[in-house]
Amino acid sequence: MSDFNTLELLTDPRGFATLWLSREEKNNAFNAEMIRELILALDQVASDASLRFLILRGRGKHFSAGADLAWMQQSAELDYATNLDDARELAELMYNLAKLKVPTLAVVQGAAFGGALGLISCCDMAIGADDAQFCLSEVRIGLAPAVISPFVVQAIGERATRRYALTAERFGGQRAQALGLLSESYPLAELEQKLDQWIDNLLLNSPAAMRASKDLLREVGDGSLNPALRRYTENAIARIRVSPEGQEGLRAFLQKRPPSWQAETVKEPR
Template sequence: MTEFETIRIETDERGIALLTLNRPDKHNALNARMIGELTKAAEILGADERVRAVVLAGKGASFCAGGDLDWMRAQREKDRAGKMEEARTLATMLAELNALPKPLIARVHGNAYGGGVGLMAVCDIVISVDTARFALTETRLGLIPATIGPFVVRRMGEGYARQVFFTAKPFDAAFALRCGLVSTVTEAEKLDACVEAEVEAVLKTRRGAVAAAKTLCLELGGDDPAGLAERTASLLADRWESAEAAEGIEAFLARR
């Protein structure tokens, strides 16, 4: 089994894999290593015939706090080509999880921001506690949620995306349920039972039919978000190079 630093994979006797974001001290914020390891995890789990479904969870207080501060600092120092390459890497990870030929169920026990919302958007079923809060705060920094954008907009629709992309206002689990980002909202003590109910439903199906049905959904859902990676990388690089972003990111990194 591949050794990971930022994630964990545990598979039970039923073939249910628990994929855990394992940076609790950083609120499971995404960095280059985690992005690479999640991409590898998608490859491993997709190819493992024993795996019937994957539950994506987070360790610690948060589900995923978005981009790691040190990762963002490193991004800021790269040239345009480097910024675009990093965006492509993130887009590839999201695309691999989105196309995983197994049901991907998110167990959202805490808050999710930025890239964490992107991870939710590529899951087939999202179970969230009623106390969780979400936000896409990129515009506060002078940036845009470009890389995750195709996945999030496809999930919640343009109308709802307009409500959260522009203002960067946090939204609650009720809104997330209404816009389709979340499938089920529950109390914390019932979270695992709700996840287990989805797992049990999957175990009553035929794995080949499930994989084919997921492929069908991806094909009928419109343009493949992965195909927009080059365009979104360019748009994000444009924002990185703006005076607004230079000021906003500096303030954010200095915690002003």
């Protein structure tokens, strides 16, 4: 994996990667360099067929405090065209994370402000600490959560997004779970142990089937029925049944043995 200045991309021998936001002295706030490096890191993850899933985390006390103030000050001095280029970079990051083929799990502690909610919303799943603090803070400084808004709406719904985007209220982990932004919220002291349980559970699953399920659910969308979707789902189950992992999974189930992807591997620090 390539070296980064603002990130760490670590692979576990069991077959997953952890992408760490690593500007701890800046509370993992975004700047142009971090956005560009996140895009490059996701490209590396997407090109590695051995990876089963990706975990997104932040080093230190906070997941991410949002945009870096020095970077925002520079942006305020730039013209419209240059700001548009910056916005396109951020949009590329969010869209690439949302469409990543492998499952994604965000792990949130401390602050998750502004664009950090976009990263969390782009992930398939998220867990966090009860005392984490979430905020769509843009209106407090005269801005709008523009690029991240489609992903936040998908995560928590239109009505809740209107409230928190317009009020810039802070809310905690349990409220984030109630809204659907977090899958589960835990006491901070239990977060690492709970993450290990999530990892162990994901490692039970067929890597190819998880990728296929992400493709399937992207096509299904909100579940609106139509003839084209019916044909897609019929073809999807037929393809996965005759695939190598589909065949192995069915044989293992009938033979009452673990499938090949559940082979034991050495557990190492993430």
